[in-house]
Amino acid sequence: MHPLNLRTAQPLLLVLCAAAFADDLGGTPGWVGRLGGGTREFALGNAAGALEPSALDAWWNPARLPLRRGWDLSVSAEQRPLDRQGGALGVATNIGSRLGVGVTMLYRRDAEVKVYDADESLEATSTPYFLQAQVALGMRLTRTQSLGISFGVYSEDLDLSGVQSFRAPARIDLGWYLRGPDTAWAAAAVLRNIGLTSDLIAREDRSGVSADNVATVNEGVVPRTLELSGRYRVHPRPGQSLDLLLTPVVHLPASDFASFDGMETGLRAGLEYAPHEIWRLRCGYEQGSWGLGGSVRILPWDADSTSGSSHLWIDYGAMIERETGASLLSVGLRGNL
Amino acid sequence: MSTTLPALLLAAATGLMAQGLPRNIEMSLVADTGADTSAVWVVNSEGQVTRIRGTGSATTDYLTREPGVRVVNPAADYPVWKGVSRKGRLLFPVATTDTRGRGLLAGFWKHAAAGSEQIILSNAVAGTLRPVPDAWAAQGDTLLGTADSTQILWQLDGNDSLRALGLSSTGALVDLARCGACNPSDAVAAYAKAHAAEPLQYLQGIAYDSATRKLLLAATTGLWIGVFGQNLSKHPSKVLGDRNVLGVWAGPGGLYAQTDSSLWYLTAPDSTPRQVRGDSALVVDHRIGALAWSHDTAWVLVRTASYGLPGIVRLKAGNVLSTGTGTTPSLLDAEDSLPFSKDVNLSDIVSDPAGRIWVASRGEGVAMTADAGRNWTLLRHQSSLKAGLKEVRVFPTRLESGTSLIGYSLSENGNVDIEIFNGAMEPVRTIVRSAPRPAQLRSENTIVDRWDGCTDGGKLATIGLYYVRVKSGSQVAWGKVFQLKGGASCTR
Numbered sequence: 167m168h169p170l171n172l173r174t175a176q177p178l179l180l181v182l183c184a185a186a187f188a189d190d191l192g193g194t195p196g197w198v199g200r201l202g203g204g205t206r207e208f209a210l211g212n213a214a215g216a217l218e219p220s221a222l223d224a225w226w227n228p229a230r231l232p233l234r235r236g237w238d239l240s241v242s243a244e245q246r247p248l249d250r251q252g253g254a255l256g257v258a259t260n261i262g263s264r265l266g267v268g269v270t271m272l273y274r275r276d277a278e279v280k281v282y283d284a285d286e287s288l289e290a291t292s293t294p295y296f297l298q299a300q301v302a303l304g305m306r307l308t309r310t311q312s313l314g315i316s317f318g319v320y321s322e323d324l325d326l327s328g329v330q331s332f333r334a335p336a337r338i339d340l341g342w343y344l345r346g347p348d349t350a351w352a353a354a355a356v357l358r359n360i361g362l363t364s365d366l367i368a369r370e371d372r373s374g375v376s377a378d379n380v381a382t383v384n385e386g387v388v389p390r391t392l393e394l395s396g397r398y399r400v401h402p403r404p405g406q407s408l409d410l411l412l413t414p415v416v417h418l419p420a421s422d423f424a425s426f427d428g429m430e431t432g433l434r435a436g437l438e439y440a441p442h443e444i445w446r447l448r449c450g451y452e453q454g455s456w457g458l459g460g461s462v463r464i465l466p467w468d469a470d471s472t473s474g475s476s477h478l479w480i481d482y483g484a485m486i487e488r489e490t491g492a493s494l495l496s497v498g499l500r501g502n503l
Numbered sequence: 504m505s506t507t508l509p510a511l512l513l514a515a516a517t518g519l520m521a522q523g524l525p526r527n528i529e530m531s532l533v534a535d536t537g538a539d540t541s542a543v544w545v546v547n548s549e550g551q552v553t554r555i556r557g558t559g560s561a562t563t564d565y566l567t568r569e570p571g572v573r574v575v576n577p578a579a580d581y582p583v584w585k586g587v588s589r590k591g592r593l594l595f596p597v598a599t600t601d602t603r604g605r606g607l608l609a610g611f612w613k614h615a616a617a618g619s620e621q622i623i624l625s626n627a628v629a630g631t632l633r634p635v636p637d638a639w640a641a642q643g644d645t646l647l648g649t650a651d652s653t654q655i656l657w658q659l660d661g662n663d664s665l666r667a668l669g670l671s672s673t674g675a676l677v678d679l680a681r682c683g684a685c686n687p688s689d690a691v692a693a694y695a696k697a698h699a700a701e702p703l704q705y706l707q708g709i710a711y712d713s714a715t716r717k718l719l720l721a722a723t724t725g726l727w728i729g730v731f732g733q734n735l736s737k738h739p740s741k742v743l744g745d746r747n748v749l750g751v752w753a754g755p756g757g758l759y760a761q762t763d764s765s766l767w768y769l770t771a772p773d774s775t776p777r778q779v780r781g782d783s784a785l786v787v788d789h790r791i792g793a794l795a796w797s798h799d800t801a802w803v804l805v806r807t808a809s810y811g812l813p814g815i816v817r818l819k820a821g822n823v824l825s826t827g828t829g830t831t832p833s834l835l836d837a838e839d840s841l842p843f844s845k846d847v848n849l850s851d852i853v854s855d856p857a858g859r860i861w862v863a864s865r866g867e868g869v870a871m872t873a874d875a876g877r878n879w880t881l882l883r884h885q886s887s888l889k890a891g892l893k894e895v896r897v898f899p900t901r902l903e904s905g906t907s908l909i910g911y912s913l914s915e916n917g918n919v920d921i922e923i924f925n926g927a928m929e930p931v932r933t934i935v936r937s938a939p940r941p942a943q944l945r946s947e948n949t950i951v952d953r954w955d956g957c958t959d960g961g962k963l964a965t966i967g968l969y970y971v972r973v974k975s976g977s978q979v980a981w982g983k984v985f986q987l988k989g990g991a992s993c994t995r
Contacts, residue, residue: 190931190958193965197927248970248981250926274926276968279983282898284866285527286886286910289900292985294968324968324985326901332966372966384989386965428960453929489928489972491979 191417191430192359192388193370194274194296194322195334199358199391200415200432202226203254203272205242205498209459209483210436211450213411216341216354216395218438221256221500224268224302227356227395228314229341231258231266231304234502238268242481242498247490249277254498264306266314272298281326292325304341314341337361337368337388351398358391365423366390389419389430405443411436411450446479459483465501476503524561524884525553530863531583532853537591540856544593545869548583552593552614555882557859557873565614583850710753719758719769721748726760726767726776742776743767754796759803761791766803779818795854800875802860804852813849814841815862817876842881843867844905844953866899888912895973895982897954903987906953909934911973911980913942920974921952923964923984931958931969940975956986957993 191197202208204222207215215226221240223230236259243253251274258268275295283289302316316339323331338360345352361368368388395413402408413434418426436450436457444467450457465478478501485494529548541557552565586595593614708721720727726743746762753759758769759779766779792804803816841862843849848865855861862870868883888894891914897907909921921934934952954971958964964986971982 190925190962190964191929194926194967196965197925197929200929201927248983276926276983279900279968279985281900281985282896284899285884286896286898287526294985322967324966326985326987329985329987370965384963384966384987455928487928489924489930490981 191419192368193372193386195298195320195370195388198272198274198296198298198320199388201252201274203242203252203270204240204256204500205244205459205481205483205496206448206461206500208242208244208485208494208496209448209450209457209481210411210438211434211452211455211457213395213413213434213436213450213452214397214409214438216343216356216393216413217352217397217411218409221258221268222254222270223258223266223304223314224256224300224316225254225270225272225298225318225339227341227343227354228268228302228304228316228339229312229343229354229356231268231302231314232260232264232306232312233304233343234258234260234266236260236476237503238500239503240498240500242496242500244483244494244496246494247487247492249279251275251277266304266306268300268302268304268316270300270302272296272300290327294322294324294326296320296322300339302339302341310347311344312342314343315339316341332372334368334370334388335362349399351396353397354393354395356391356393356395358393359388360390361388367421367423369421387419387421389417391418392416407440409436409438409440411438454488455485457483457485459496477501524555524882525551525869526884527864527866527868529583529850529865530869531585531595531851532861532863532869533586533588533593533595534853534855534861535591535593536588536856541859543853543855543861543869544586544588545863546583546586546595552595555869557855557857557871561882585851707748708750708752710751710758712753712758719751719753719760721751721760723747726751742769750791752791752794754794754801757801759791759794759801766791792849793852795852795860797854797858797860797875802852802854804849804862813845813847815849815852815876840876842870842879844955846905885910890914892973892975892978892980895971895980897971897982897984900983901985901987902954902956906955907984909952909954909971909973909982911982913940913975915942916940917942917975919952920972922972923954924970924972925964926968926970928970931964933959934971954984955993956988961993963988963993 192199200212202212202215203225204215204220206218206220207222207226215222216230217227219230219234219238220226221238223238238256238258240254240256243251245251253273254270255273256268256270258266260266273295275293277293279292279294280288281290281292298318298320300316300318302314304312304314306312317336318339319334319336321331321333337358339356339358340360341357342355343352344354359368360366363369368390370386370388372384372386393413393415395411397412398410400408400410411434415432415434417430417432419428419430420426432453434450434452436448438446438448440446444463446461448457448459448461459482461479461481463477463479466475478499481496481498481500483496483498485496486492487494525545525547526549531546533544533546535542535544535554539556542554545553545555547553553561555561586593588594707723710719710721711717712719718729720729724747725741725745726748728740728742743760743762749761749763751758751760760767760769760776767776768779769776790805794804795802801818803818805814805816841847843864844867847867849862850865851863853861857873859871859873860876864870868881870879870881872879886896888896888910890912892911894911896910898910899907911919913919917940918937919940920936921938922930923932923934925931932954934954938952940952956963966987966989967985969984969986971984973980973982
């Protein structure tokens with residue numbers, strides 16, 4: 167472990183993570199993407215998504231898809247304050263030694279939103295939900311480098327009478343992954359939300375209903391987002407590892423390809439400690455929110471089993487969310503067959 | 504305990520106060536003619552009838568309790584009938600529908616004192632609600648008419664007897680009722696539908712000038728003037744040529760008629776029409792909803808005034824109304840000059856005998872001014888909330904136009920921060936920062952915190968669910984709102 171690294175990074179984290187968005191970046195598809203999915207990623211402040219192997223690679227980084235053997239499965243659920251709920255489901259596998267495919271689904275919903283009319287009378291209750299599906303393909307270029315592409319579509323239903331559900335045309339994410347020859351370090355880049363339009367902008371026109379029952383259109387752009395991730399691994403003792411993860415994020419809510427106005431930045435940081443073959447401890451930080459969590463391997467329980475065999479982990483995570491000041495819980499199950 | 508008890512008492516008082524005000528739905532206003540000359544009756548489309556004093560206090564609150572009887576016109580966009588007040592009594596028409604969905608006049612709801620409310624001229628007269636005459640039904644006509652043509656004109660006829668004229672759905676004039684002392688024995692008078700007389704068909708409005716006893720009929724073929732009580736179908740005179748007269752209104756300051764492109768002022772005694780100066784910017788394509796008079800000023804409520812906003816146009820008699828020199832009529836638009844949002848639907852306007860002007864809106868309460876529009880007091884129904892910042896209610900929760908109000912209750916005076924967040928708790932908009940707010944905010948009915956759907960970056964937030972956080976000291980409460988407004992840009 168290098169304590170100096172943490173001491174240096176902390177002020178930088180505080181400064182960068184204090185940044186607040188001036189705009190609503192991409193509406194629900196935008197913020198659902200920034201929340202991501204997976205209990206392990208949740209506890210790591212979403213810093214590890216593009217770097218660590220996961221059944222959710224179709225979402226986090228399709229370039230990681232070929233870097234596995236067998237089938238990876240992951241399912242997780244989380245409960246946030248204000249009745250916000252979410253979950254993620256992922257499956258990924260390799261095809262031969264050079265290709266990999268995966269499917270990820272992200273789910274968000276709000277339970278029982280009370281809808282009042284202009285007279286403050288309770289009109290209805292609504293349970294809006296959002297479902298994002300991602301299908302991805304990854305290809306290994308060299309022993310240490312790979313690329314991936316994923317296609318995403320979503321469906322959102324606000325569960326309000328007179329308001330239609332929203333579906334967007336597919337968007338594309340591109341991923342790149344590189345690991346060092348000694349596995350001490352790894353790097354990744356993911357470019358998200360590339361629209362299937364001539365200028366590659368993911369436009370989103372949503373139909374609404376005015377008070378006069380007239381259809382209106384709400385125009386928006388799901389911002390292109392560049393996530394650059396880096397991981398450095400040290401071994402404090404034989405058989406133990408400590409991963410330091412950093413992911414600067416750049417959002418470009420531009421309405422044309424060459425425009426860079428309104429750029430927003432963020433930072434994710436995480437620390438994962440493997441004190442034992444069957445235990446993991448982790449913490450993370452993103453946009454002022456702190457995460458904490460861990461994992462325990464339940465199959466095989468025998469600590470001497472090699473990591474290459476089939477395994478099943480239970481993940482748990484908690485987070486202190488900056489704005490609500492409340493703790494969030496997430497549990498998940500992931501494994502490899 | 505010392506602070507909790509007053510807070511509870513305040514919350515209880517707030518709740519009682521809130522129940523005394525009319526619910527903020529479609530409303531019409533009637534100036535009270537009783538001893539208190541600074542009060543109005545507010546009738547809403549739920550049948551709730553409330554009397555509000557000029558101080559803002561609501562002292563009575565009634566609901567029509569006849570099963571199946573409503574105060575709304577089932578076929579109208581402007582559904583609340585206009586009532587009439589005479590010597591402290593309030594009367595307004597009530598309606599029902601028949602099995603085929605046609606509007607029926609059920610009778611008149613009368614209030615003289617608390618507990619004395621009654622429906623007259625309905626069941627008490629004939630045992631059943633008065634049906635649409637068969638001959639009318641065969642032609643698809645209904646008594647209560649359609650949105651634009653439905654009006655009921657009230658007038659006292661002779662010795663304090665009440666008379667009501669109405670327009671059927673094809674614009675025919677109907678003598679609805681004569682009500683001497685409002686005794687149930689006064690049956691509904693004969694109908695006088697005049698199909699044979701071309702001028703009296705397709706009427707679009709009626710008005711009565713009490714000074715001259717002249718009845719004005721706005722028709723698609725011109726403005727017709729007759730004398731109330733005579734056979735109107737045979738002896739009206741025609742003015743304004745063949746213009747399409749959209750409506751006509753009467754008041755102590757004179758008579759007004761609106762045509763497709765102009766507003767006209769008719770002066771006694773010859774009822775010569777004069778064109779209101781500067782009217783083209785005010786009334787072209789903008790339908791007048793109601794008029795009120797205060798001293799020498801006519802207050803014209805327009806659904807959408809110039810610049811596309813609803814508002815009120817003030818016309819000074821003897822100034823802009825003259826055919827000579829004059830100034831441009833002053834406009835009070837909903838956003839800048841009235842305590843409403845810019846997209847509000849204005850329902851009614853009335854002046855009370857004390858000279859106050861009252862404006863009813865749809866969904867945003869009743870506004871009152873006692874100083875000719877310089878200052879307004881907004882009165883609106885508020886549901887009680889948990890005291891002590893334990894609840895935030897954003898209404899309407901469906902933000903489809905205008906703004907949504909952010910309602911909350913503080914246990915004591917304090918500064919509040921209000922912010923809007925998306926589902927990832929990313930800040931979208933700061934509404935206020937350290938803004939002083941009184942503990943009795945809701946009891947004063949002056950909620951000032953609103954969200955217009957815009958972000959801090961000046962864009963309209965994407966359609967979706969958003970979260971509203973209200974912080975005061977260490978207290979925090981959250982509400983939710985659906986942003987459903989269309990468009991990309993935001994004008995603030």
